Amino acid sequence: MEIATEEETSLLEVWKKYRVLLNRVDTSTAPDVDWPAAPKCNSLELITCE
Template sequence: MANFSSRTEKTFFDDFINTTLPPDAVELSSEEYLGLLLGIAAGKKVDWSGERPALVDPSPPSAEQLQQSAYSQRDYLLGIAALRIAPLQDAVDGEVATDDEVSLLELWKSYRVALNRIQTQSGFPSDIAWPDQPG
């Protein structure tokens, strides 16, 4: 059993599983193959431009990717806030809220407002000071 890589296919092959190999298949030693797999698992990318695959650091995310990631995180946190606010607001609306519940509701609402303003931070989207969730 041997492992191979293909620059044109940009993948690895195992001759036990793959009965036909691409014409540019290059056999990898067990150590080389394992090193590549461990590097990929650790977040490295494979550079297929040479005859043999090589590990490289991934490109940093673009500003657009950072922004999308920030908005996804914000929306997730807004969902949590909505779940916490709803029963507190119900208690206030029903005039059965305790003083602690009223205070906690105000904290959660302030948190929600802060989440909705992350894009106004000077470091957005690469450096965000996320607000702390209320207790």
């Protein structure tokens, strides 16, 4: 059932990559954790979370 648009499919891949990057975060350095940039919800661009 291929109902997703190309943009939606690409956005899903971006979020999957972000999820992997989150799982690789070294939390033993808390509170100075180097978090990956989160994707915007409506775009393929990345934002920097500070």
